[in-house]
Amino acid sequence: MKLALIGVGRGGSRVVDRLVDRESATGRTLCDGNALVFDTTETTLEALEFVPEERRSVFGDIHPNVGDDGLEGDPDLGAEVAREDVEEIRRAFDDLAFTDVDAALVVAGLGGGTGGGAGAIVLEELQTMLEKPVYAVGLLPTDDESDRRIHTAMRSLQSFVTIADNVVCFDNESWRSTVTYDEHAATESADDQDGDDTAVDDDRDEDDTSDPYDEIDDAAARHVHSLFGANELESTTLAENRIDASDIARTLETGGVSTIGQATLELERTDGPLPWLPRPSWLPDALARRLQGEIENNQTDAAAIKRLVRSAVESRLTLPCDVASTHRALVVLSGPPAAVSRKGFESARYWLEQETDTVEILAGDEPLTRSSTITATVLLSNVTTVPRIDDLQARAVAAEREREGDDAGTAATPADAGTNEEFIW
Amino acid sequence: MKLATIGVGNAGSKIIDRMLEFEQETGRNLCRHVLVINSARTDLAKPDYVPEDRRVLIGDTHQKAKGHGVGGDVEVGAEVAKHDIDEIRRAFDDIDIHEVDAILVGAGLGGGTGSGAGPVVIDELQKMYDEPVYGLGILPGEYEGGRPALNAARSLQSFVQKVDNFVAFDNDAWRSRGQTIEEGYEQMNRELAIRLVTLLAAGEIDETEVAENAMDSSDIMRTLDTGGVSSIGYASTTVRTEGGGLLDRFRDEGEALDESTDAAKIKGLVRRAVNSRLTIPCTVSSADRALIILSGPSELISRKGIESARQWLETEADTVDILAGDDPRPNSPELAAVVLLSNVTETPRVDEIQNQAVDAQDKIAELEAVREEEINDLITDDDDELDPVV
Numbered sequence A: 001m002k003l004a005l006i007g008v009g010r011g012g013s014r015v016v017d018r019l020v021d022r023e024s025a026t027g028r029t030l031c032d033g034n035a036l037v038f039d040t041t042e043t044t045l046e047a048l049e050f051v052p053e054e055r056r057s058v059f060g061d062i063h064p065n066v067g068d069d070g071l072e073g074d075p076d077l078g079a080e081v082a083r084e085d086v087e088e089i090r091r092a093f094d095d096l097a098f099t100d101v102d103a104a105l106v107v108a109g110l111g112g113g114t115g116g117g118a119g120a121i122v123l124e125e126l127q128t129m130l131e132k133p134v135y136a137v138g139l140l141p142t143d144d145e146s147d148r149r150i151h152t153a154m155r156s157l158q159s160f161v162t163i164a165d166n167v168v169c170f171d172n173e174s175w176r177s178t179v180t181y182d183e184h185a186a187t188e189s190a191d192d193q194d195g196d197d198t199a200v201d202d203d204r205d206e207d208d209t210s211d212p213y214d215e216i217d218d219a220a221a222r223h224v225h226s227l228f229g230a231n232e233l234e235s236t237t238l239a240e241n242r243i244d245a246s247d248i249a250r251t252l253e254t255g256g257v258s259t260i261g262q263a264t265l266e267l268e269r270t271d272g273p274l275p276w277l278p279r280p281s282w283l284p285d286a287l288a289r290r291l292q293g294e295i296e297n298n299q300t301d302a303a304a305i306k307r308l309v310r311s312a313v314e315s316r317l318t319l320p321c322d323v324a325s326t327h328r329a330l331v332v333l334s335g336p337p338a339a340v341s342r343k344g345f346e347s348a349r350y351w352l353e354q355e356t357d358t359v360e361i362l363a364g365d366e367p368l369t370r371s372s373t374i375t376a377t378v379l380l381s382n383v384t385t386v387p388r389i390d391d392l393q394a395r396a397v398a399a400e401r402e403r404e405g406d407d408a409g410t411a412a413t414p415a416d417a418g419t420n421e422e423f424i425w
Numbered sequence B: 001m002k003l004a005t006i007g008v009g010n011a012g013s014k015i016i017d018r019m020l021e022f023e024q025e026t027g028r029n030l031c032r033h034v035l036v037i038n039s040a041r042t043d044l045a046k047p048d049y050v051p052e053d054r055r056v057l058i059g060d061t062h063q064k065a066k067g068h069g070v071g072g073d074v075e076v077g078a079e080v081a082k083h084d085i086d087e088i089r090r091a092f093d094d095i096d097i098h099e100v101d102a103i104l105v106g107a108g109l110g111g112g113t114g115s116g117a118g119p120v121v122i123d124e125l126q127k128m129y130d131e132p133v134y135g136l137g138i139l140p141g142e143y144e145g146g147r148p149a150l151n152a153a154r155s156l157q158s159f160v161q162k163v164d165n166f167v168a169f170d171n172d173a174w175r176s177r178g179q180t181i182e183e184g185y186e187q188m189n190r191e192l193a194i195r196l197v198t199l200l201a202a203g204e205i206d207e208t209e210v211a212e213n214a215m216d217s218s219d220i221m222r223t224l225d226t227g228g229v230s231s232i233g234y235a236s237t238t239v240r241t242e243g244g245g246l247l248d249r250f251r252d253e254g255e256a257l258d259e260s261t262d263a264a265k266i267k268g269l270v271r272r273a274v275n276s277r278l279t280i281p282c283t284v285s286s287a288d289r290a291l292i293i294l295s296g297p298s299e300l301i302s303r304k305g306i307e308s309a310r311q312w313l314e315t316e317a318d319t320v321d322i323l324a325g326d327d328p329r330p331n332s333p334e335l336a337a338v339v340l341l342s343n344v345t346e347t348p349r350v351d352e353i354q355n356q357a358v359d360a361q362d363k364i365a366e367l368e369a370v371r372e373e374e375i376n377d378l379i380t381d382d383d384d385e386l387d388p389v390v
């Protein structure tokens, strides 16, 4: 599926940057140059590497209430400045070839004033402008982020789900434990530097610009790209059951909140002397197999494929959820077609139907003839039992009550609550 | 029979392609016109034997298709076909209907394009032509799940109502272990193509010497006249050595031109065809009419054998409405028996699909009913204290 990719705010822009990188690194088309990022602060956009400079757009920065650090999590201000600068946003859209894409995808950190607040306005704009689906990827905050950001995230989630055709969520909390970034050192150094949020790991060089989110963003980009980029590789092999853009769109048609899971199987090759050379066309099959080694391919494959899909569902999903609450699902098997057992493929799909308790399952393959792995990517669309969201909501409600209490006493404006704002990793 | 062949959707097009392949390999001349129709641009690139200008992309302007298929949605499949009906009609214009005896429309019923667009195409053909329109429908396997079963159960109704006869193929009966995605459906598509072509091409041969017992298109059409769902059985045996001489195995060593042995072998081959894996498993005795065709070198096809095979099938199929004859193929390395069981009314697989479809339909309705409410419950807190941003 070809997408117009739009990042809003720091987190959203960074993930879009990763996606653009991944697209060129893998050759699997995703946006084909149709990428755009917005933020209220210039510095975050300057730090990007792969989105071309002319596709980075700062807005709202001259608004009196917008400081150097952006909106510090104030979504109402974010929505306000986006509305004021809507012409600027529309002008930036002019650079995108919307006719060439199947859908638009807006990526945003939901806890951001820019991502959550302005992001909602960007979604609205796209919906009025396009007849195509407008999807979102919403990044959910970690537990150690401020109440303010969590409150913002739960408010903007409501708007995102209402406005977008589907919101794929990525839960930073669930993924932070996978990061090798030295959390302890980072927190200490953050303390040392008096709350400076661009904490630098002790082990790293002074000018090391690496970010605790780097690895998380890679994971987010990998999941999003595997799903939307399925079958977008210029390949000569035609899939038997191709997953096409319409299949993804139909799965996402439910609206609501969705999640992606993924698992990869390394294929064992019986080692031939010349395993990786391209096979000359005159070389007979049998001989080629002898020389190049054969992908392990026997009756056990059926079980292995089923296990693979199972581990994709049981893997760390982009948003942990009760799988049985899924309304529609889609599974793509990417790998050499000669190694994917049809029986395994069928029983995996059947298993998924039982597990998700819905009959709306689309399954297909993406032939990658020369790949040495098989990857299963599973999209669970409209999952409706999500404890993580309930937890965040509970915290947001508590924050709301506290704020209302405060408001009653003092005349504090929400923006004032922003001292301990930025994330502590 | 001279046929106009139309494949709709991915599976339908692949089967038609295999029919053309088999026909070409065996020097038959069945498909006088061919057309494949699909909503997915990439699937249209698959056929090896269908000329480029006989491939029609539909729904490329439809919001939910745009050349990428219809995502297994029958409604959208039907919608895009209706929308692009003029284009489809234009493609039919090339069919010189005086040159064909009948039209065959093939489709996989589990997806969205074949099952949804197929019936629309058939409606149009029935409006435009007096010639019979037959359907070929591939039934999804149980493991494909509830949605394909629902699509198939619904589409089957439309197909059977609209066509003059419907030949069914059951993917479940034909699935085998250990196949990879790459081999995919190749083998079963080939098996199906052999059956269809051997049956429908009977009598279609440029032979001056016309066998007195030869079957022709009117016999096939008469058998198919019943309407309903039909099944095909097939068995073959190699009768020629590599060098081209007739194999001794069919005529055992030392055996003279003994008519009674040949007759027994013909009958045995027909029995094998009926007892073999049928395109759709069915209770043979539920057939309304039947047709037996022996295809191969005429000197091996004993008239007596055909007659006793016919009598055997009369009992077996519990009908006297059985035509039997031969299809002389002087150079064929094989002798094949193909049996058409027309209007079989007991097909357990169809019942299973219908049951699976009913369950699926209930489940879909259940989820649909709570969808909005569940989404709302998820994104709002219990007491609705949080407000959306916009």
Ligand SMILES: Nc1nc2c(ncn2[C@@H]2O[C@H](COP(=O)(O)OP(=O)(O)OP(=O)(O)O)[C@@H](O)[C@H]2O)c(=O)[nH]1
Residues within 6 Å of the ligand: A008, A009, A010, A011, A012, A014, A015, A039, A040, A069, A070, A071, A072, A073, A074, A108, A109, A110, A111, A112, A113, A114, A115, A116, A139, A140, A141, A142, A145, A149, A172, A213, A214, A216, A217, A220, A423
């Ligand atoms: N995965 C990921 N999440 C991020 C990243 N940066 C921020 N986030 C998340 O996104 C939320 C919003 O933070 P930002 O994106 O920095 O905020 P913003 O959208 O720029 O909005 P303001 O800074 O308030 O104007 C945070 O609460 C984090 O949960 C990132 O690089 N990757």
Ligand SMILES: Nc1nc2c(ncn2[C@@H]2O[C@H](COP(=O)(O)OP(=O)(O)OP(=O)(O)O)[C@@H](O)[C@H]2O)c(=O)[nH]1
Residues within 6 Å of the ligand: A241, B008, B009, B010, B011, B012, B014, B015, B039, B040, B069, B070, B071, B072, B073, B107, B108, B109, B110, B111, B112, B113, B114, B115, B138, B139, B140, B141, B144, B148, B171, B185, B186, B188, B189
């Ligand atoms: N026998 C056989 N069955 C197939 C083949 N390909 C698909 N099928 C079956 O056909 C059904 C429909 O699949 P497709 O033909 O790919 O679907 P389509 O009609 O193109 O519709 P959409 O893909 O939904 O647009 C599947 O559910 C399978 O049961 C094939 O090559 N051979």
Ligand SMILES: [Mg+2]
Residues within 6 Å of the ligand: A009, A010, A039, A040, A041, A044, A069, A070, A071, A112, A114
């Ligand atoms: Mg920011």
Ligand SMILES: [Mg+2]
Residues within 6 Å of the ligand: B009, B010, B040, B043, B069, B070, B111, B113
């Ligand atoms: Mg298709």
